[in-house]
Structures are given as C-alpha cells and as structure tokens.
Amino acid sequence: MTKIVSWNIQNGLGVDEKLSISRTVETIKELGDADIICLQEVSNNILLPDGSFTDQVSQLSEQFSEYVPVFGAALDVHYLNENRRGQYGNLILSRHTPKSIFFHQLPQPADGAKKQMPRQMIEATLEGPSGLLRVMTTHLEFHSQLQRLAQLKRIMDIAFDVYNLKQTPPIFSEAGPYAQYERSQKTILCGDFNCLPKSEEYELVVNPSTGKVGLKDAWTTVKPNQVHAPTCGIYDHKQWEEGAHCRDFFFVCEELIERVKDISVDTETRASDHQPIVLTLDA
Numbered sequence: 001m002t003k004i005v006s007w008n009i010q011n012g013l014g015v016d017e018k019l020s021i022s023r024t025v026e027t028i029k030e031l032g033d034a035d036i037i038c039l040q041e042v043s044n045n046i047l048l049p050d051g052s053f054t055d056q057v058s059q060l061s062e063q064f065s066e067y068v069p070v071f072g073a074a075l076d077v078h079y080l081n082e083n084r085r086g087q088y089g090n091l092i093l094s095r096h097t098p099k100s101i102f103f104h105q106l107p108q109p110a111d112g113a114k115k116q117m118p119r120q121m122i123e124a125t126l127e128g129p130s131g132l133l134r135v136m137t138t139h140l141e142f143h144s145q146l147q148r149l150a151q152l153k154r155i156m157d158i159a160f161d162v163y164n165l166k167q168t169p170p171i172f173s174e175a176g177p178y179a180q181y182e183r184s185q186k187t188i189l190c191g192d193f194n195c196l197p198k199s200e201e202y203e204l205v206v207n208p209s210t211g212k213v214g215l216k217d218a219w220t221t222v223k224p225n226q227v228h229a230p231t232c233g234i235y236d237h238k239q240w241e242e243g244a245h246c247r248d249f250f251f252v253c254e255e256l257i258e259r260v261k262d263i264s265v266d267t268e269t270r271a272s273d274h275q276p277i278v279l280t281l282d283a
Contacts, residue, residue: 001261002128002283005031006190006250007276008040008139011048012056015235015270019050025063027271031278036126037064037093038137040192042071044087053084057091067093072103074120074139089120090137090191096126099182104158106138107150114143119151121191123158125184130259130283132184134162138191140201148195152204159187159253160212187253189215192274194247197228205251215251218263218279229265229275236273250279259283 005028012021028037044057061069073087102123108116121138138155141147162185172180195201197217208214219228231248233240252260262280269275 002036002130002133002281003032003034004036004038004135004188004190004250004279004281005034005276006038006040006137006248006279008192008248008272008274010041010272010274011043012271013049014272017049019048019052019054020271021054021056021059021063023271025060027266027269027276031266031276034278035095035128036135037067037091038135038190039091039093040137040139042089042091044071044073045084046075046086046088053086057087060091060093064093067095068098069093070098070101070122070124072120072122074105074118088117090122090139092122092124092135092137094124094126094135096128096133098124099127099132100125104154106140107154108141108147109150111144111146116141116143116147119147121155121158125182127182130281132182132186134184134187136187136189138189138193140192140194142194145195145201148193148201149204152193152201155189156204156208156212156214159189159215160208162187163213185253186255187215188256188279189251190249190277190279192248197246202249205249213253215253216257218250218252218260221252221257221260222263229267231265231275231277232273234267234275235270239273248274248277250277252279256281 012024070092074089104121106119123136228246230244234244259281266276
C-alpha cells in the first residue's frame, strides 16, 4: 500500500490559536505510516501570528528525517529593513526517491482591491514500489475566484503537458539540461483548492475543455454515494462562519483509479483550521 497525506497546516496554528509544529508532527504520525506527506501553508522566516520567525521547513524535515523534503516557495522575499529572507509555500516529504522536481508559479491576474498572495504548485515524480508516480500539491487563492480559475487552468495545462510530450517526444541530449528526465503520467493532484465540490473551479479539474485529460475526484470514486467529508470549518467558526465544508481534495488520473483503495478525513484534530486527508493506493 502507498499512503499519502495532504493537509493545510496553517503554519501549525491550531483552533486554540496556539502555534505548535510539534503538535502538527504528532497529528501526522497518528494518521499512520505515510509514504508521502503534502503540506500547505508552511512558513520559513515569515512573521507568524505570535510574532515569531520560524524555519518550519527545517523543523518538519528534522522530525521526518527518513523522508526527502521538497519545499516550494510561493512567496520568497528579502526584507531589506530587517535583513531577513522570508518564504511561504508548500512542502512534500517523501519516503520515495524524487526522480524529477518542478516548481510552478501560478498566475495572479489583477482582480481589484482584494487581499491576495502568490501561489505555487510542486510537481514531483517519485519512484515508489509500483513504479513512478507524479504527485502535485498546491494551495490556491482564497479571495479571488478569477485567480483560482486562472491557477487551475495552468495546473491542468501542466497535467496535460505530459501526455503531449509522450505523443510527440522532444529531442534529448545524452547529458546536461537537455538530457531526458523522468516525468510520470500517473498523476495525483492534492491540496487546498479553496473551492467547493461542484463549483466552477472543481469542474475545471474533473471536466476540462475538449481534448484535455481530466482528473477524477478520489472521494467520489471510492464513495460515490457519500457527500464529501468536511475538511474545514468543523471547529474554527471564527474564520469559517459558514461552518463545516469541504475545500481540500485528492484528484487522480484514470490510470490510478483502480489502485485507489481508500480515502478518509481526520475530523477529530484541532491542530489547524483544516483537516488532514489520507489517500491509500494499492501497492
């Protein structure tokens, strides 16, 4: 079995408004022996709600020392007046060897006077017990649907690129940057999408435009007669006045559907405003 966790950890900020990466680590380990861990809202030297500047990438990497860390910074800035570099983004921790890694900065089209921040996606092709697996994790814009739609269009283009490259292979060199690299078609896309099931953004993933390959919602694949379990707003009603709902997903390609054995949400933890999702694949 291959177990994959996806979770927006909110910098380790719990519903009790206390920051604790150790609690985040404990929660992940309680989920079982994960092979791949995909985390969103990971901070490196960015000002946190308690006034601290913490390298959470190093903290998490140390606590999962048997994993390979892959950090993708959506925001990477140098604060000149403080002589400090701050980063904020997504983190993959993998027991499996990365064969190739790509960092994709996502579009941020102007959308008026709204709060917004840069968004990013990590794409990592990993070598597991059943061969290569492409894992992509992201965290989309919250305040702007225009930006979310643009970001998802870019993500689906990236997902589809692999199929185009297989059909019309490029010319490779024997070595150097033009040498051939591994990039699997077997795709998993996960993260905090900041949209609801059946929304316009959701439909962009599962029902893309003609001629493009869509991805399947792992939850509806395994549990077609069950509504999505809530991944947000169960306990934090201050941020989420609408209450419990789902905005975090696992999407898989057609080739992986038969390997999807289970998907679950930890609805008990209060270590973040979001709940961890666990996807289990056969082998």
